[in-house]
Amino acid sequence: MRQYRLFPEDLPKPSHYELLGVSPSATEEEIKEAYKRLKSIYQPDSLAIYSLFSEEELENTSRALDEAYQVLVNERRREAYNEEMIQEGRLKPEELFQRGLAVAPERGQEVSFQGGEVTEEKGSFPQEEGIYKGEFLRRMRILKQVELNDISKVTKISVETLENIEKDNYEALPCRIYLRGFLIEYARCLQLDPTEVANTYLKYYDEWARKKMGR
Structure with missing residues (x-):
């Protein structure tokens, strides 16, 4: 079965915030929650992504999640990262004070909708x-x-x-x-x-x- 890359090589990689699905103003607890959820989804034996990616791609994704998490839960590293993002124009200072969280949802249960006949x-x-x-x-x-x-x-x-x-x-x-x-x-x-x-x-x-x- 053909497998697919999570991040096309010719497109910019997401920021640490985008990767974890949290806002730049996210709290440490929100970051930890998002990281834990994503790590469970992108495990090699996860049914949600079974057979879609190679082991190498899953390992690379896991490392990217680890790096994002380690930077964002460390106050000094996060401040330095924010400054770098601002200088590159990828982050606006006011975003650091806007509350909001965009975490990935928990995987839903399998479902089959039974509608009427299609006419x-x-x-x-x-x-x-x-x-x-x-x-x-x-x-x-x-x-x-x-x-x-x-x-x-x-x-x-x-x-x-x-x-x-x-x-x-x-x-x-x-x-x-x-x-x-x-x-x-x-x-x-x-x-x-x-x-x-x-x-x-x-x-x-x-x-x-x-x-x-x-x-």
Whole structure:
């Protein structure tokens, strides 16, 4: 089975804050909680990412998480890191005082939504099956008679984030490492191939990111 990189080589790596999914103003406790959750998700035997990544990629990700954690829980190292980020224009000073936390949700339980029969009045499948962009996913969800609120309750992903996925609103979506997990959970709820959905959607996401960088 083909495996995929968590971070494309031609795109900038996420900051320590983005990697752990916390805001620059996060408390030490919030950082510890986010780190613990991510380390459990990206274990080699984790069902959430089973067969998606090679052992080497998982080891590299684990090291990146360790480095981010060690920097952010050390007051002096965190201050130096913040200063470096500010000088590079990747962090605004006011962000250090804005409260907020964007942690990855706990993995939802497996679920199968049972909707009614799909009729022509309710729509038809898009012509290009396998092109998992937001509109395709939205139409698939409607055809299966699944509400965003239902997916949100099961996966713990906010309705707003799910809406942004369906709208291809890349600017408002979380860090790539979280987005992959969100897409996998979303696909499972619709009984779609989670690997195919995540990797196809991220292909378009990466194209957008490259254009934004002028590459």
